[in-house]
Amino acid sequence: MQKILIIEDERDLADLLAFNLEREGFKTQVSYDGAEGLASAIHCQPDLVLLDLMMPGMPGTEVCKNIKKSERTCETPVIMLTAKGEEIDKVVGFEVGADDYVVKPFSTRELMLRVKAVIRRSRRETESRSTLKLGPLSIDVERHQVTVNGREVAFTGTEFKLLQTLARRIGRVQSRESLLRDVWGYHFVDDSRTVDTHITRLRTKMGVAGDLIKTVRGFGYKLEIHQD
Structure with a gap:
């Protein structure tokens, strides 16, 4: 809403x-x-x-x-x-x-x-918008290229789509069910561990930028930029 x-x-x-x-x-x-x-x-x-x-x-x-x-x-x-x-x-x-x-x-x-x-x-x-810049994270949508503090990081197609989805909805909590629907195209899925597994991989690959992805307990995830 x-x-x-x-x-x-x-x-x-x-x-x-x-x-x-x-x-x-x-x-x-x-x-x-x-x-x-x-x-x-x-x-x-x-x-x-x-x-x-x-x-x-x-x-x-x-x-x-x-x-x-x-x-x-x-x-x-x-x-x-x-x-x-x-x-x-x-x-x-x-x-x-x-x-x-x-x-x-x-x-x-x-x-x-x-x-x-x-x-x-x-x-x-x-x-x-073809390039999303979020703190140390830069996502070039057209080239399917992600950099963290200027260093390129390799992602699979699904990982890239998941990261892009979170980035375009920055600050807004996304349920596991909505991510399954929007990234994987699933409509009726009881097991949402697929999302959790991919989020873990994203965080690992993103290194210092990995903690931009926040877990909202019992609901899902959001990507949020730190404020000083």
Whole structure:
């Protein structure tokens, strides 16, 4: 389920947005403060952020700038919400990295359509990217080549596909069942030890980058970049 982070200091509006997004099938998290919202974005790595421009403390422009600067969230799409509709305000929003800009008051239906469109666009851009760079790890999708700190590491076709799948969903936990389906093409499998065996081999081959793959006990795995 895709997660939307709402950063909005008007509690009634934030709760209304959460209600409508959840009705559309999204999971939501709400922050009523800019600094708190930024921390939540970096920690939870949502699929999209709805961000109010005018907030006390840390304004939306600063929040957006920092979201786009962080290695964990630089690819996270941001839709800016604001009562300001002047062209210069939109320009500023896009300059700090916003992916879309919605002026209050807006129709709920229009916002839902924009959210879905931005997520689709972001997913297409991620999937079309030929090189994935994640800390010491670099994955050249077209060449099927992986390097760790500049040193090439050899993987089998299945190992490469498994690593690529985790990398494209960085920070998001993948169940063993979903990995079996997406990497191996299995749909009805009771024994998921195949995934565990391949994860162990991946970690061993990746050396110092192997601990980027985290085990989520009782569920599956995720690839996560360390934060200082």
